[in-house]
Amino acid sequence: MCCSLSFYKCLSEETRLKSLLLMKHQGQLCVCDLMNALQLSQPKVSRHLAELRKNELVIDERRGKWVYYQINPELESWMVQILDITLSHNAALIAQELTRIAHPSCQNE
Numbered sequence: 245m246c247c248s249l250s251f252y253k254c255l256s257e258e259t260r261l262k263s264l265l266l267m268k269h270q271g272q273l274c275v276c277d278l279m280n281a282l283q284l285s286q287p288k289v290s291r292h293l294a295e296l297r298k299n300e301l302v303i304d305e306r307r308g309k310w311v312y313y314q315i316n317p318e319l320e321s322w323m324v325q326i327l328d329i330t331l332s333h334n335a336a337l338i339a340q341e342l343t344r345i346a347h348p349s350c351q352n353e
Contacts (some may be wrong), residue, residue, distance in 0.1 A: 270275035
């Protein structure tokens with residue numbers, strides 16, 4: 245499981261923090277949803293997701309050509325609490341991003 249230092253390093257990077265908070269809010273998100281929400285290229289989003297996966301903060305599931313990510317259900321409870329608190333006290337941090345994933349884009353492709 246992710247160590248404390250790696251966890252905080254992931255939270256200190258804006259794209260990774262926003263990705264985690266979006267997943268915490270939405271549950272499971274496709275790479276294309278994160279691309280739209282964060283307005284970043286697929287390689288950039290995938291690189292950040294790979295780091296989160298390497299640190300065991302997220303898990304992924306392939307469905308056809310799409311990969312869906314969610315918060316690792318085996319994440320330490322204190323880490324989940326930090327994500328919950330961060331999301332509840334900083335909803336504005338991802339408010340604009342949430343409007344961009346209101347309609348899943350990869351369902352149509």
